[in-house]
Amino acid sequence: MAVDATTMAAASERVLSWLVDHFDVDFSFLRYTDEERRASVLIAEWPRRPASGEPDPLRIAYFDESPSLFVKLEHATEPMIIRPTPEFADYQNLIQRSAGMAAVSAAAVPLVSRDVPTGVLGFIKEGDREWSTREINVLKAIAALFAQLQARVAAEERLRYIAMHDDLTGLANRRSLLEHMEDRLRSGNPGPVAAFFLDLDRLKALNDFLGHTAGDNFIQTLSTRLRENLDPADMIARLGGDEFVIVPAKPMDAVAAEEAASLIRHLIGQRVTVGGESVSRGASVGVALGIPGETTVADVLRRADHALLSAKSSGGNGVAVFTDAMRAQFELQDDVELNLRGAVADGSLLLHYQPEVDLRTGRVVALEALVRWQHPTRGMLPPGAFVGVAEATNLAGELGRWVIRSACEQFAKWRRRGLASNVVIRINVSPVQLVSLDFVETMEDILRRFGIDGSSVCLEITEHVVVQDLARTQVTLRGLKRMGVQIAIDDFGTGYSSLSHLKALPVDAVKIDRGFVQRLGASADDLAIVKSIVGLAGSFGLGVVGEGVETTVAARTLVALGCYRAQGFLIARPMPADEVEQHLAAGRIALDLDLPGTGRAPNP
Incomplete structure (x- = not known):
């Protein structure tokens, strides 16, 4: 039967x-x-x-x-x-x-x-x-x-x-969630249909401290709390790990959905006793709405996931509602992810170079190579639009090798023509490259291929890269130093490094984060920070460079503090190689800073 x-x-x-x-x-x-x-x-x-x-x-x-x-x-x-x-x-x-x-x-x-x-x-x-x-x-x-x-x-x-159902909590699982949402989003059903994508903040720290059993108990307790406090008709699903999706039974607009999500976030944030300890975790919540008959389940969940990423990137323990601005941002990311690999191979990537000068004389002392992408439909994209995607999709190594190879090739051409003889080429290095086992060997091959001495190249790494894997970073940087390659810490002062890191690493210079430099003359706090960084660099015998110089006040302040090397829009914007050659031929960039005691910086 x-x-x-x-x-x-x-x-x-x-x-x-x-x-x-x-x-x-x-x-x-x-x-x-x-x-x-x-x-x-x-x-x-x-x-x-x-x-x-x-x-x-x-x-x-x-x-x-x-x-x-x-x-x-x-x-x-x-x-x-x-x-x-x-x-x-x-x-x-x-x-x-x-x-x-x-x-x-x-x-x-x-x-x-x-x-x-x-x-x-x-x-x-x-x-x-x-x-x-x-x-x-x-x-x-x-x-x-x-x-x-x-x-x-x-x-x-x-x-x-x-x-x-999820075997740990008894909540609905992904399959059950999808079936429920398919039904809710059928044409003719009441809407809008809200979806809350939840992710617990720093659950790993709890697992590391109390053990995974305590972590499981924590998740079970939160699951019970959600069931007991939400409408029995609400869909509550655990997707695995510390990720949950809640679909309220009641239709609601964006304002009501944000309020409901905030209440759920506060509910999750209440303390729980596990392993003999009273603990709590924050939660990041992404909110998206679907219209029955118009929006697919995949669209709603993808939007809620994007909103969740936005909430987490803002520091976590918050709520973010999906917006048109987010849509544009993530459409760009999807586009980049699909097309970046081809861009590395088809010649649509190019390098611009931003000069670094001695503020006292205007002499060009370095060039920073900055990658650009001539996108077929979006035009010229800055690195911020695609480097992060490259790092998230295992393309950072391939992209980084292209940048180093292309920058060194162009630098060698200038050297052969008698240009840039006293100039250093600066190249940004990604975290993926820095911990790669063959990075030192790759760098050595590129320098030998183009006939460049290591001391003419400075690799720039950001502060957070330094602390991600200090032991591996030390090994890589020491291998680079044996070739004479210079090392600079970029975006210095943003809060990751410490004196111990500077002492442990073979670093030649620090570059003061542009956020501090741009506010010189307007912020006493930033002035104090820049002054401290210059003093710290001096005590360790390190060079110091000011980034993001956009006003004469900022330039004069840096000189007064003893930071003479700088780059920024006041001096020159990043430019193609042929435009840079004019400055390399002159050796200087005309500045009008009216520095105290020296008159105007000399023109070339």
């Missing part, structure tokens, strides 16, 4: 109707035992009793609260025959209530699976009826079939439950 949980009641009812006719009885019923609730649950009956408008007392009969007949049937494994005689008087009232008859006789045949009673098949006849041994054996065979059907359907339901 092709029966599942949704069709079992109707199919059983049809079978009961045939049995009523075949055995010439007035009423038949099928009940299953719910072990978890310790109750007998009515599955099907024939003929159907008329609805009374009141809750049916016989729909669910709890063994602890039910008449003695149900109590006896809970553990019965053999048929029980009830006759309208005094010895069965205790059971007559219940049977009469069930069938709406006067004196009755009944046969109750247990459903038995692996010697365990799992329900009962019952037949009622008004008046007295004798059941022959043959009929009882037939009923036992029929009950056995019902027991098999019950066991199969229960097993299928268990498998379906496992397939649709």
Whole structure:
């Protein structure tokens, strides 16, 4: 019989109707035992009793609260025959209530699976009826079939439950979430449909400190808290790890969705006791809306994921709602991810160079190579638009090698023409390159190929790269120093490095982060920071360069503090190689800083 949980009641009812006719009885019923609730649950009956408008007392009969007949049937494994005689008087009232008859006789045949009673098949006849041994054996065979059907359907339901639920928390899983959202987003359903993409902040730290068992307990507790405090109709799904998606049952606009997401974030942030410790984690939440009939499930979840990334990039423990600006940003990222690999090979990448000068004289002392991408539809893209994507998609190494090779090749051409003889070429290095086992060897091959001495090249690394893998960074930088290659820490002062890092690494210079330099003359705090960095660099015998010089006030302040080397829009913007040659030929860039005590910086 092709029966599942949704069709079992109707199919059983049809079978009961045939049995009523075949055995010439007035009423038949099928009940299953719910072990978890310790109750007998009515599955099907024939003929159907008329609805009374009141809750049916016989729909669910709890063994602890039910008449003695149900109590006896809970553990019965053999048929029980009830006759309208005094010895069965205790059971007559219940049977009469069930069938709406006067004196009755009944046969109750247990459903038995692996010697365990799992329900009962019952037949009622008004008046007295004798059941022959043959009929009882037939009923036992029929009950056995019902027991098999019950066991199969229960097993299928268990498998379906496992397939649709997370095994750690019992919440819905990704498959269940997708089915639910497909239904919610069907045309004609009420909307907008909100989706909240949640990610716990710094759960790894909790796992590292208390162990993964405590981490699992933490997630289980939060899952229970969500179930107990949200609308029972809300979809709550765990996608794995510390990621959850909540789809509220109630339609809501962006304002209401943001408010609801904020409440959920605060709910998650309440403290939990695990492993004997009272702990809490923040949560980042991305919010997106879908319109039934217009938006796909994939679109809603992708937008919520993008909003989540935005919330996390803003420091975490916050809520972000997907916007058109986010859409444009992530469309660009998708475009970049699809086309960047081809750009490395097809010649659409190019380098611009930004001069670095001595502010006192205007002399060009270095050139920083900055990669650009001439995108076929988006025009010229700065590195910020695609370098991060390259690092996230394992293209950073390939892109970095292209930059180093192309910059050194161009630098060698200038040297052969008598240009840039006293100039250093600066090249930015990604974290992926710095920890690559063959990076030193690759760098050595490029220098040898183009005939460049290592001291003419300065590789720039950012502060956070230094602390990601200090041990590996030390090995790489020492290998570079053996070739004479200079090392500079870029964006210095943003809070990652410490004195110990500067002492541990063979660094030649630091470049003050442009954020501090740009506010010189307007911020006493930034002035104090820049002054400290210049003093720190001097105490370690390091060169110091000011980035982002855009005003004469900033340039004069740097000189007054003892920082003489700088780059920025006040001096020159990044430019193609042919434009740089004019400055290299002159050797200087004209500046008009009116420095105290020296007059104007000399013109070339």
